[in-house]
Amino acid sequence: MAVIHLTKDNFDEVISKGTVLVDFWAAWCGPCQMIAPIMEELSDEYDGKAVIAKVDIDREVELASRFKIRLIPTIICFKDGEISSKAYGAESKEHMIEMIS
Amino acid sequence: MYDIAVIGTGPAGISAAITALVRGKSVAVVSNPASESGLYKAERIDNYPGMPGVTGAELSEALISHARSLGAEIFTGKVQTILPNDDSIFVGYGMEMIEARALIFAPGVVRTSSFPGERELLGRGVSYCATCDGMLYRGKEVCAICLAADAAEEAEYLSSIGCNVFTTDSKKIAIGGENRVEWIEIEGQRRSCDGVFVLRDSVAPDVLVPGLELENNHIRTGASGETNIPGIFAAGDCTGTPYQVAKAVGEGQLAAFAAVKYLDAQK
Structure with a gap:
């Protein structure tokens, strides 16, 4: 499954069940471009086990403010709607797998 | 590649x-x-x-x-x-x-050393890159610690996009707050702020x-x-x-x- 783009309208519904890894990013952020291919890979490798999603903080100002995003990329893992872990800055694939496992 | x-x-x-x-x-x-x-x-x-x-x-x-x-x-x-x-x-x-x-x-x-509070609050208000994270602080109080040759330019950039910037080149710094940056202490003087940009050479x-x-x-x-x-x-x-x-x-x-x-x- 491809990476899902979240908006304020579908965010709460998508994160409410199972494991959802959300990448808060922006088009002008270099490190965000680095992890984009990793997110794509994870969405294939973890198809059916975890949802891999992105929030464009320039478009989704409310979500960025709700999660107090102060550095991008910020990666937040939700398990059944609850935050289970956070990471700041570009992270290795290994670390992201740890977050969703 | x-x-x-x-x-x-x-x-x-x-x-x-x-x-x-x-x-x-x-x-x-x-x-x-x-x-x-x-x-x-x-x-x-x-x-x-x-x-x-x-x-x-x-x-x-x-x-x-x-x-x-x-x-x-x-x-x-x-x-x-x-x-x-x-x-x-x-x-x-x-x-x-x-x-x-x-x-x-x-x-x-x-x-390899860092200011008290710097590593703990990285990503929670502490940033090393004005051009990367500046946009997230528009309209907010930020301190730019200018310790690099191009730091003044980066601080200027923060002002230009609408951050309320104050600068220092002091190395007597402590950064603190509950889960996010709330204050910076410069030479023992505490001042409240939302973000701290630590602008070193590397x-x-x-x-x-x-x-x-x-x-x-x-x-x-x-x-x-x-x-x-x-x-x-x-x-x-x-x-x-x-x-x-x-x-x-x-x-x-x-x-x-x-x-x-x-x-x-x-x-």
Whole structure:
């Protein structure tokens, strides 16, 4: 499954069940471009086990403010709607797998 | 995609680049402007064999033009992020990035200490990159700690996009707050703020590469410049004293040999 783009309208519904890894990013952020291919890979490798999603903080100002995003990329893992872990800055694939496992 | 990315255009980085190029590898070198380096500012160097009395600027320029003549691509900017992936390593500098199969770290003397609260609040109000994170602080109070040559420009950028910026060049700093930056203490004076941009010449190596092992405030390396992370090598002042050109040149070459061997073993 491809990476899902979240908006304020579908965010709460998508994160409410199972494991959802959300990448808060922006088009002008270099490190965000680095992890984009990793997110794509994870969405294939973890198809059916975890949802891999992105929030464009320039478009989704409310979500960025709700999660107090102060550095991008910020990666937040939700398990059944609850935050289970956070990471700041570009992270290795290994670390992201740890977050969703 | 390059075979090898080198960080640093000093004696270690350029020596590594030259050796790797001669061995047929493609090389990209990323560095702050050479004119800001300690080497460039050295008035004269008397103990580098064969070039008595050479000025730092002359040696620096000679090194860079040598690497360029062999085909090195040289990019200027502050390295902000290094991200090892499955079979490559991303290097982010300024707003750009390059990708390589191996990395040789040769940025010169590195700082590994940090202000109280700095590491704990990184990503929660502390940032090293105005151009990366400035937009998230529009309309907010931010402190720019200006400790690098281009820091004033970065602080200016923060103002221009609408941050309420105050600057300092003090090194008596403490940063604090509950889960996020709430205040900064400068010379014992506390002031509330939402963000702190720590603008140094370089980001500490173990922040750039989480998990990179240090030893006595330098990068821990084996005899051939290998670090504890596969595919990442280090050379020159960042690995320890003596901070000498001849030592850096030798280590740069060893690191390049090790990186070439690493690459050939991957195939």
